[in-house]
Amino acid sequence: MADQKAPGPTTYFPMIEKKYGRPVEExxxxxxxxxxxxxxxxxxxxxxxxxxxxxxGHGHANAVVAHTLAQARTA
Incomplete structure (x- = not known):
């Protein structure tokens, strides 16, 4: 249990793709x-x-935005 990572925005990605019918990259x-x-x-x-x-939905939108902005900061 101690070596498990805390869930982050990317944990939402499979559900986002399924629910909204588009790849997260889009x-x-x-x-x-x-x-x-x-x-x-x-x-x-x-x-x-x-x-x-x-x-x-709010949680999914927040996850996409958070991940996208985090990538932009590290690029």
Whole structure:
């Protein structure tokens, strides 16, 4: 039990793909495009975009945004 990792955003990815019918990479592209259009966009603004324009649930949207922004910071 001690060697188990805490769940992170990527634990949602298989369910996101199943529920919304698109690969996670496509959802990440949506987030990247929104950031490219508005580099000052905040995390919760991006979550709201996925929720309102694409019908994604809050937890799933938050996971996609968190992972996408984390990747951008390490790139």
């Amino acid at each position: 959802w990440m592209d949506v987030v990247r495009a929104a950031v490219a259009a508005d580099p000052a966009a905040k995390h919760m603004e991006l979550v709201a975009l996925l929720k309102t324009e694409h019908g994604m």
